[in-house]
Amino acid sequence: MFTLNDITTQTAAAVRELFTVSKAKPGDILIIGCSTSEVMGGTIGKASSPDAAAALYDGIASVCAEFDVTPAFQCCEHLNRAVVTEREAAALQLKCGIYTEVNAVPQPKAGGSLPSHAYRNLKNPVVLSSIRANCGMDIGGTLIGMHLKPVAVPVRLKNRTIGDAFLICARTRVPFTGGSRAVYDEEKM
Secondary structure, eight states, X not given: OOOHHHHHHHHHHHHHHHHHXXXXXXXXXXXXXXXXXXXXXXXTTTSOOHHHHHHHHHHHHHHHHHHTOEEEEEOOGGGTTOEEEEHHHHHHHHHHTSSOBOOOOOBTTBBOHHHHHHHHHSSSEEEESOOOXXXXXXXXXXXXXXXXXXSEEEEOOSOOEETTEEEEEEEEOOOOOSOTTOOOOGXXX
């Protein structure tokens, strides 16, 4: 069995490892999709847990602050997988029309417990229709691929679960261009 403190510890360790493997840089965006139901041993969408959301958020927020990476929290399908993040981080993309702000206040049963918790705890939250993140963490099978930049590359972490939920992570890289004679920058791979 595990405690809420275990969930915070597992989450922080996973985010830290993902950032290390993906060579996260200040200003990068991490997309997180999460089923707190799965974390707590239930079935996705059936046993939302605000307590688990708070524990997950604490682990994510602490490591994101350490690396100066912006977390973005994917809502469930009831809000069309919209994303909750800090308005300041999204400001330039909003100004340029890359992202579209939408009107919704996530709730545990309509958006998800983690996005709902994030909305209440971020300094100046905004809900966006989509985002293009540099790396991602899918906790419990929530399907985050639509919010990752191309090209997504799977990242296998040492610990593949948080609570009872399986964990799938990804990083992104710039697309390759050219043919058989092309030479690539190893730092961008």
